[in-house]
Amino acid sequence: MLPLQLHLTLPPWVGEVADTRKRYLSDEERVGLAIELARQNVRTGQGGPFGAAVFHEDGRLVAAGINRVVPQTCSVAHAEMMAYMLAQQRLASFRLNAGGGRFILATSAQPCCQCYGATVWAGIDELLIGARAEDVESLTTFDEGPLPADWVAQLERRGIAVRRDILRAEARSVLAEYGQAGAHY
Amino acid sequence: MLPLQLHLTLPPWVGEVADTRKRYLSDEERVGLAIELARQNVRTGQGGPFGAAVFHEDGRLVAAGINRVVPQTCSVAHAEMMAYMLAQQRLASFRLNAGGGRFILATSAQPCCQCYGATVWAGIDELLIGARAEDVESLTTFDEGPLPADWVAQLERRGIAVRRDILRAEARSVLAEYGQAGAHY
Numbered sequence: 001m002l003p004l005q006l007h008l009t010l011p012p013w014v015g016e017v018a019d020t021r022k023r024y025l026s027d028e029e030r031v032g033l034a035i036e037l038a039r040q041n042v043r044t045g046q047g048g049p050f051g052a053a054v055f056h057e058d059g060r061l062v063a064a065g066i067n068r069v070v071p072q073t074c075s076v077a078h079a080e081m082m083a084y085m086l087a088q089q090r091l092a093s094f095r096l097n098a099g100g101g102r103f104i105l106a107t108s109a110q111p112c113c114q115c116y117g118a119t120v121w122a123g124i125d126e127l128l129i130g131a132r133a134e135d136v137e138s139l140t141t142f143d144e145g146p147l148p149a150d151w152v153a154q155l156e157r158r159g160i161a162v163r164r165d166i167l168r169a170e171a172r173s174v175l176a177e178y179g180q181a182g183a184h185y
Numbered sequence: 186m187l188p189l190q191l192h193l194t195l196p197p198w199v200g201e202v203a204d205t206r207k208r209y210l211s212d213e214e215r216v217g218l219a220i221e222l223a224r225q226n227v228r229t230g231q232g233g234p235f236g237a238a239v240f241h242e243d244g245r246l247v248a249a250g251i252n253r254v255v256p257q258t259c260s261v262a263h264a265e266m267m268a269y270m271l272a273q274q275r276l277a278s279f280r281l282n283a284g285g286g287r288f289i290l291a292t293s294a295q296p297c298c299q300c301y302g303a304t305v306w307a308g309i310d311e312l313l314i315g316a317r318a319e320d321v322e323s324l325t326t327f328d329e330g331p332l333p334a335d336w337v338a339q340l341e342r343r344g345i346a347v348r349r350d351i352l353r354a355e356a357r358s359v360l361a362e363y364g365q366a367g368a369h370y
Contacts (some may be wrong), residue, residue: 002205002273003248004195015187063188073279075306076261076270085261086188094258114302120330121260121299145305146339154331 008072009041010082013040014064024058029131030055031166033064037079038108039174041066042181049140049178050108052079054087054124057102064095080115081089081109084122095123104128106173109136110164113145120158127155129164130171193257197268198225199249208244215240215291216315216351218249222264224359225368226251234325234363235293237264237310239272243285248272265292265300269307272310280308289313293356294321295349298330305343312340314349315356324360 008176017040024030037051046068055061060095069075071152083105088094096103100123109131111119119127133144148154152162191340202218209215217240222236233252240246250267254260268290273279281288287310294316296304302311318329333339337347 002195002200002203002246003275004197004200006193006267006270006274008191008193010187010189012189015189018187022189061187069279073273073277074270075273075279075308076266076303081240084193084258085191087281088258088260089191090188094254094260112302113305114299117297117299117302117330118261121297123260145302146333146336148331148333151331 006063008068008074008077008082008085010064010066011044011046013044015065018053018064019064022061024055024061025059027128027163027166030104031108031171033061033130034079034106034108035130035167035171035174037064037066039177042174042178046071047065048101048142049174050079052105052107053082054083056108057104057125061085063090064102076114078112078115080105080111081118084118088122093123095121097123097125097145102126108174110144115148116147116151119155119160126161126163128166129162130167130169131175132164135136135168135172135175139172139179164175186300187327193253193259193267193270195249195251195253195271196229196231198229199251203238203246203249205246207246207248209240210244212313212348212351215289216293216356217315218246219264219291219293220315220352220356220359222249223356224362227359227363231256233327234359235264235269237290237292239268240289240291242289242310247288256290261299263297263300265290265296266303273307277355278308280306282308283311287311293359295329296353298332301332301336304340304345309345311346311348313351314347315352315361317349317353320353320357320360324357324364
């Protein structure tokens, strides 16, 4: 039988870490949540050290994501992908900003080649990044994959502002915790 | 309430077009199925003119995919992404070739930036492509997005053989049918 159905989930603890009543107003609060999701994901021992969240410009959290590759046997289930898909489902829009309003993705580490490409189509206006690709590759065994040489400029040409190194030291500490555990999930 | 669950589906007609009992042995049979899925997706009026399928090297079909962006309000739900996720779920492996055996993705058109990145992680050994990016961009309003300048070489460095222009004229005809209808789904 050909598989026709796919069910992806986040564990319930994500709803305890991420607060839908709070207004996340600064870049640091937004990336801070992504890093906290990454940290908790490492500590539960179920997924890679990555977290992400989609916010409306007014600071409301729309959706969160963590790396779910291993528990869901799904190479697509990176933190950013989960956050995009869940946010689009919640807003019933395949382009987050199609209905007006500005949307922001905050991620604990620079998107890999897959999440980079997904960012082009997701309908966000700002991309906020914690750790750099070189942090991911030096502190863990993960590979970021091939990106266009001018990847930031390509996003900015499409109206997506990119800000990096937000809480970078804290973001690096989660990658280091994962790397030191010799984890491979 | 934070969304924690995501359900993605393919319509039942995909199981009628794609035959799990058949052995798809040649590149043309494999890309031919991807093109037929794309054509039927256009004719049902529900999705973009793209189809894809994952095969085992022995010719068995593992999973199929069509573009489901609009009906599922999900920018991630491109044909290649659906095929990868469904195949990995079926094999219970987040890297298709991790357990041995070679796996092939056939796609009706060159992967966009998102599906390109996903291809790096999915665990395939061969990527078979029908239409070129320039066909997609000249015959429809779709944009392929930013790719590394040496995108083919980057895949081949990672052990993924790339073959292009397989049934290209037939693949172009589906894009043209979609483009001429002035469709935007």
